[in-house]
Amino acid sequence: MEKSMYILVFFMFFSYTLVTKESKKIFHQEASMNLDIHICPTNLLTQKQLQEIADLTTFCHRHDGIELSYPVEEEHLTHFLGYLADGRLAACLTLISYEETLAECCAFTHPEFRRQGFFSRLLDEAVSQYPDVDLLFAVSEDCADAIKTLAALGAEKDSDEHMMACDLNSWHMAQQAGISDGTIASHPFSLTQTSETEYTLFRSGILCGTTSAEPISQTTVCLHHVEVLPEFRNQGCGTAFLQLLLPDLAQKGFKKVILQVAGDNAPAIALYKKTGFSVTKTLSYYFY
Numbered sequence: 001m002e003k004s005m006y007i008l009v010f011f012m013f014f015s016y017t018l019v020t021k022e023s024k025k026i027f028h029q030e031a032s033m034n035l036d037i038h039i040c041p042t043n044l045l046t047q048k049q050l051q052e053i054a055d056l057t058t059f060c061h062r063h064d065g066i067e068l069s070y071p072v073e074e075e076h077l078t079h080f081l082g083y084l085a086d087g088r089l090a091a092c093l094t095l096i097s098y099e100e101t102l103a104e105c106c107a108f109t110h111p112e113f114r115r116q117g118f119f120s121r122l123l124d125e126a127v128s129q130y131p132d133v134d135l136l137f138a139v140s141e142d143c144a145d146a147i148k149t150l151a152a153l154g155a156e157k158d159s160d161e162h163m164m165a166c167d168l169n170s171w172h173m174a175q176q177a178g179i180s181d182g183t184i185a186s187h188p189f190s191l192t193q194t195s196e197t198e199y200t201l202f203r204s205g206i207l208c209g210t211t212s213a214e215p216i217s218q219t220t221v222c223l224h225h226v227e228v229l230p231e232f233r234n235q236g237c238g239t240a241f242l243q244l245l246l247p248d249l250a251q252k253g254f255k256k257v258i259l260q261v262a263g264d265n266a267p268a269i270a271l272y273k274k275t276g277f278s279v280t281k282t283l284s285y286y287f288y
Contacts, residue, residue, distance in 0.1 A: 037090065037118060039125050040081040045072060049081060052089040056108055063111045070106055071096060078129070080122045084113075091118040095126055141282040155286040160263030163281040164272050168250040168257060189237075191244040199248075201228075201241045208232035209241045213249060213257075221249055223259040226268075238268075242275040 045053070050072055057070045071077060071094060082091040093107040105126065109118050137155065139147055190202045201209035209232070212224040228237045249257060261268050263282065 036085050037121055038083045038085075039121060040083060041125065042079050042081065043077065045079060049079075049089075052081075053092050053108075056089050056092060056110060059110065060108050070094065070108055078126070080125050082118050082122050091122055093119070093122040093126055095129075137286045138283045139286060141284060147284070158285045158287050161283045161285065162261050162263055162269065162279045163283070164259050164261060164269075164277040165280045166246065166257045166272075166275070166277040168246060168255055170276060189240040189244060191241075191248060193248075199245055201237060201244070203232065203237060203240075208237050211241070211245070213245070215254070216258075218253070219255040221254045221257050223257060226259070238271045239275060242271070246276065 042049070053070055053072060070092065074096060076097065078095045080093045081089060082093075084090050089110075090113040091107065091109040093105060096104040096106070105123070107119055107122065136158070138161075141160075188204055190205075192200045192202065194200055197212050197214050199211050199213060200207055207229070209226075209228045211226040213221050214224060215221050226238070226241070228241065246257065257277075258280075259272070259277070261272065269279075
């Protein structure tokens with residue numbers, strides 16, 4: 001049997017009703033029978049379609065108070081656009097393939113047309129390209145309806161992921177706390193920017209940490225892969241790294257730093273909180 005492909009579905013706009021896993025196929029068929037929707041699959045979005053998607057996602061952002069984005073600039077994406085009979089875009093869904101066994105699915109449904117089977121139709125169309133699929137859903141912790149639906153489907157919780165953010169206007173408070181415990185004062189740490197987004201930390205001239213800081217807007221930067229080399233862990237290097245990096249990013253004009261961290265990574269969470277970060281959202285991942 002071929003390896004199953006995992007599809008990561010942003011569940012904020014998930015439109016399933018409570019059904020059992022055994023009735024999933026029947027549910028999709030029944031939902032599709034009376035649904036007047038035209039599905040347009042495409043690998044290349046026109047300017048008109050780009051504007052339609054922008055209008056739809058902007059409306060959803062304002063209605064739901066969320067910031068999830070719909071990718072349109074990445075290459076090799078497959079889009080499924082669901083249109084009403086009058087030509088309005090009611091829902092959109094895209095698959096982002098990262099590797100042979102991993103794809104991400106991002107979907108938006110207009111609030112007026114949710115729980116009417118639009119997501120189901122688009123997902124059916126997308127999944128038809130992958131005959132054997134396991135689904136991995138990302139669910140916001142405050143989305144009770146989505147969690148109940150997953151429970152009814154028999155989905156199993158796998159892990160939690162925290163979204164954290166730091167206001168750079170107040171980074172100096174965390175820095176002062178670090179200096180008071182001697183983290184930086186006791187060692188000659190230095191920060192080096194090795195490329196547009198890559199940073200390294202040195203202690204006494206020896207490399208001890210690396211990270212990537214990728215701008216996602218003019219005022220916000222996202223940290224990826226904050227890593228301290230094994231032989232330097234539990235020695236204050238992580239704290240020093242952030243205490244040097246945050247003011248450097250502030251000097252470049254950024255106002256906010258964001259990152260993601262696994263919910264079971266207690267040491268990392270403690271480090272980020274110590275240096276000025278706070279949890280802004282928690283996503284739970286479910287296998288189905």
